[in-house]
Structures are given as structure tokens and as C-alpha cells.
Amino acid sequence: MSAGLAMTAARRSRVRLVIVTMLFIATTINYADRATLSIAGPSLAKDLGLDAVAMGYVFSAFAWSYVLAQLPGGWLLDRFGAKWVYAGAILLWSTFTLLQGMVGFFAGFTAVVVLFALRLLVGLSEAPVFPANARITAAWFPTSERGTASAFFNSSQYFATVLFTPLMGWVVHHFGWHHVFTLMGALGIAFALLWTQVVHGPKEHPGINQAERDYIEAGGALLDMDGQGAKPQSQAGRTILQLLSNRMLLGIYIGQYCITTLTYFFLTWFPVYLVKERGLSILQAGFAAVLPALCGFIGGILGGYLSDLLLKRGYSLTAARKIPIVGGMLLSMSIIGCNYVQADALVVGLMALAFFGKGIGALGWAVVSDTSPRETGGLSGGLFNTFGNTAGITTPIVIGYIVQQTGSFNGALVFVGLNALVAVLCYLVIVGEIRRVELR
Numbered sequence: 001m002s003a004g005l006a007m008t009a010a011r012r013s014r015v016r017l018v019i020v021t022m023l024f025i026a027t028t029i030n031y032a033d034r035a036t037l038s039i040a041g042p043s044l045a046k047d048l049g050l051d052a053v054a055m056g057y058v059f060s061a062f063a064w065s066y067v068l069a070q071l072p073g074g075w076l077l078d079r080f081g082a083k084w085v086y087a088g089a090i091l092l093w094s095t096f097t098l099l100q101g102m103v104g105f106f107a108g109f110t111a112v113v114v115l116f117a118l119r120l121l122v123g124l125s126e127a128p129v130f131p132a133n134a135r136i137t138a139a140w141f142p143t144s145e146r147g148t149a150s151a152f153f154n155s156s157q158y159f160a161t162v163l164f165t166p167l168m169g170w171v172v173h174h175f176g177w178h179h180v181f182t183l184m185g186a187l188g189i190a191f192a193l194l195w196t197q198v199v200h201g202p203k204e205h206p207g208i209n210q211a212e213r214d215y216i217e218a219g220g221a222l223l224d225m226d227g228q229g230a231k232p233q234s235q236a237g238r239t240i241l242q243l244l245s246n247r248m249l250l251g252i253y254i255g256q257y258c259i260t261t262l263t264y265f266f267l268t269w270f271p272v273y274l275v276k277e278r279g280l281s282i283l284q285a286g287f288a289a290v291l292p293a294l295c296g297f298i299g300g301i302l303g304g305y306l307s308d309l310l311l312k313r314g315y316s317l318t319a320a321r322k323i324p325i326v327g328g329m330l331l332s333m334s335i336i337g338c339n340y341v342q343a344d345a346l347v348v349g350l351m352a353l354a355f356f357g358k359g360i361g362a363l364g365w366a367v368v369s370d371t372s373p374r375e376t377g378g379l380s381g382g383l384f385n386t387f388g389n390t391a392g393i394t395t396p397i398v399i400g401y402i403v404q405q406t407g408s409f410n411g412a413l414v415f416v417g418l419n420a421l422v423a424v425l426c427y428l429v430i431v432g433e434i435r436r437v438e439l440r
Helices: 003-011 015-048 052-068 070-080 082-100 108-126 129-140 143-154 156-175 178-198 210-218 233-244 247-276 282-288 290-312 317-340 344-361 364-371 374-406 410-430
Strands: none
Touching: 015 052, 015 082, 015 108, 015 129, 015 143, 015 156, 015 178, 015 210, 015 247, 052 070, 052 108, 052 247, 052 374, 070 082, 070 129, 070 233, 070 374, 082 108, 082 129, 082 178, 129 143, 129 364, 129 374, 143 156, 143 290, 143 317, 143 364, 156 178, 156 247, 156 282, 156 290, 233 247, 233 374, 247 282, 247 290, 247 317, 247 344, 247 364, 247 374, 247 410, 282 290, 290 317, 290 344, 317 344, 317 364, 317 410, 344 410, 364 374, 374 410
């Protein structure tokens, strides 16, 4: 490198690191709010008299509206930009989370209906988040850094468990399940205000210098995250049809559904599994969940780093993304081994191995940033997340019925492991070459 180029590189600002940190924090709060019900679940179910099937439906409430709002949320991002749509989303979902703490003022069926409705509203409000994450990452990061950046914010789902599950378990144990919702709701509202002050697009951020802007643009960053390039609303239906008719994208979408099945097992039934199947207290379950979550977090960071490293060493984009995804999903099938061990330490160890693998393979949002059409990043991300989070509807309900009918979680763990295998087949057989889609 010449002296001039070295000086230019040294002068580059690093605002994109602040941006991805904000995405990480926002997504951590996002996932912690999704998990509040799983931590409060055993005590809440006892107070409200809910059986396993009823809990399965309550767990799934979030995902019904979350899935249905993905495409409208993606269109909002393309139309109005990521910053303010995201800020509004944080404020709304945090308010609805806080209100769940008041469900205790109702009784019986009314309490269940109010809780279900509030979970629907949380799902509705959170819908734009991951498409916005993908859009902001595509705007702020060159292709060679996008895998690491995407893996970093996506790994926050595990960090949320590491940080908040013990805290929420402690709150439930000492103060009651109602206060979990109050705590998390207030935290999110405060963060929404911080978001509006820190996050801007790369074209207008006051902290970015020209050297960093030139660097990310030369590396493939799509600098517009504010929606000016969006297709008119009248063309949204035609765009969706084009995306669904693309074999590569369809394989990615189905694979994401299977990968997200593992996520929703962890977010909904895992603490209940530890309490009901393994006999732990809710406080013990909160701490037992930390190791698998920490391993998932480490795996998530490692998967993104490995993918970008392969890319820098000359591997194709296809190989650099597929190798961690396929390897990670195969490793995550170790969750089935929990059916064949008795010691709680071995169960937690196998879960940790499974979620380490799941973390390595969770590169879907990097693939979305790599493949989405330039004009409709929000809509493409919304469609991807629609498929993925349909698992949030099916997984809690299917597991609820399996547990109700069999009296154990053995079949549920097999169900989760087989979804990981199907994800592997999607990427090996259906996806083919990973490349950016051009709309016709």
C-alpha cells in the first residue's frame, strides 16, 4: 500500500461500527421482549390455569401478527426509510410489552384474551425490525464486511438470553411475573429516544467522513437507506411475484423457516422444557439457559467472521455463505441427543452445542443483503422474514400438541432437529448460486 493510500485508510472514520452496535442493542431488546412470556410462562400459566396447548397458542400470538405485517412493514421501510420506521417500531412494541404487566388486573378468560391481544400488537410493531437491519447493513457495510455485521446483530438473539434471562428469572422469583414486562417495556422506550439521536444514513450522518463513505461505496454498500429508490406501491405485487418465482430466493426462504424453528423453540418452550421435563425451578432454568445462549452468541459471531474470511481468501460468495450455514445446521441436530441422556449437565451441554451450530449457520440476513434487489430491500427482507417467522406460529403450537399427546418433549426435540436437516437440504439442493436479483 502506498503512503497516500495508507494515510487515507488511517483517516477513515468508523461510524459503521456505531451503527451496527445500535442494531445489536435494538435487536437484543427485541428478542428479550419476545422471550418475556417464556420466562413468565410457568408462573403465568399457573395463575391463569393454562394447559400446554393453550400456552402453545399464547406463545404463537406474537408470530401471527409479526408474519402478517412483514410485507407492509417492508413496504413502509422502502417508502419512508429505516430510521423513523424503526424508531416508531421500538416505541410501540415497548409500550405494548409494558402493558402486558397489567394483565394481572383481569381474571380468567378475559386475562387470556388481553394477553393474546397485546402479544399480537407486539408482533405487529416488531415486524419492520429485521428487514430494516438488513437494509441498514446493506447501506453501511461493504460486501466483505456484511457477513460479520449481519451475524453480529443476529447473534443478539442469544445475547438477549445471556443478559436478560437470568435477570428476568430473578425478577419473577422475587417480585412476580408482572414486573418482567414492566422492566423490559420501560427499557425499550428509553432506547427508542436514543435511537433517534444516533442513527442516520451514510449520506447524511454527521460523524462519517468522505474516506469512510468512499470505502463502503467502493466495496458494494448501497448508500441509500431512506427509501428514495423504492418501486411505486402499485408495483409491489408484481415485485413479490418475481421474488417468489426465483428458485434461489425460494430455497433461502424455506431454509429460513426451518432455521427459525430452532429459534422459536428456544424463545418459547426451552425454559418450560427445563422446568417441566427436567425439574428445574424457574430461577434455575433462567441460569441454565445462559450457556446455550452464550454458545449461540459465540457461534453467531464466528459464523459471520468465517464467512467473510472465506470471501476474502478467494472463495465465491456462494461457498462463503453456504459452508457455515450447512455445517452449523448439521451441528445443531445434536439437540436430538438430549433425549438419550439423563444428567442435567449433559442436557445443557448438548443444547449448548446445538445452539452453537445454529449460531454459526444463522447467516440468512447476510444472504438477504447479498441477494435483495437494489430497489426493494425492505420488501425482499419482509418476504424473507415472513417465511422465517411463520415458524413462530407453527413451532409453539406443534410442540404444544406433541407434549400434550405424548406427555414428554422427546418428539418435540426430534421435530426441531429434523427442521435443521431440511434447512441443509434447501441450501445444498435448491438455492444454487447466491447472487443479487435484478428485477425485470
